[in-house]
Amino acid sequence: ILNVEQSPQSLHVQEGDSTNFTCSFPSSNFYALHWYRWETAKSPEALFVMTLNGDEKKKGRISATLNTKEGYSYLYIKGSQPEDSATYLCASYNFNKFYFGSGTKLNVKP
């Protein structure tokens, strides 16, 4: 079992604030790091899949970075909007399995 940790557990920000959170994973035998967004009453949806050390990916106001040597990934949201409110999950992929962190629950207040 891979131990994937996310912090903070929850986050409350005001609309317009920029924010970031962390995913930590074992750096040995690394294959890929996935980020998912899980909105209430919906299914989790993939945001990013990252494989290479130094990878940076961006989708609109959301971006992510990857450091495979030290075993962490950051997710950044620029200018948070209420519709960004969701739980953000990261998962380390290893030998056909996805090991998920417990997520960061983001609440953006208008």
Added chain:
Amino acid sequence: GAGVSQSPSNKVTEKGKDVELRCDPISGHTALYWYRQSLGQGLEFLIYFQGNSAPDKSGLPSDRFSAERTGGSVSTLTIQRTQQEDSAVYLCASRSAVGSGSTGELFFGEGSRLTVL
């Protein structure tokens, strides 16, 4: 529809009863996963099916849990003699593993919320 479909969306049952949860994956996806999320916990891996290979059952928490996948498509997760600690959201996800290696994303259903009284 084109997405992963799960049923029932909500299930309330009494302790000791058996329940079946169904997952209909995206057509053509060879890999199918079951996860569950208990209150305040992360997604816990339960079982993984890949094509016609023997499933990876290493995440099933007890022998009360079983799952099958018929014809490489629909999967059913069965929980026998349910206990209160089985209460959770059970998520199914499928993935096109052919050629995607580690980069193929998971496509999730909306989950089945199980409450055991």
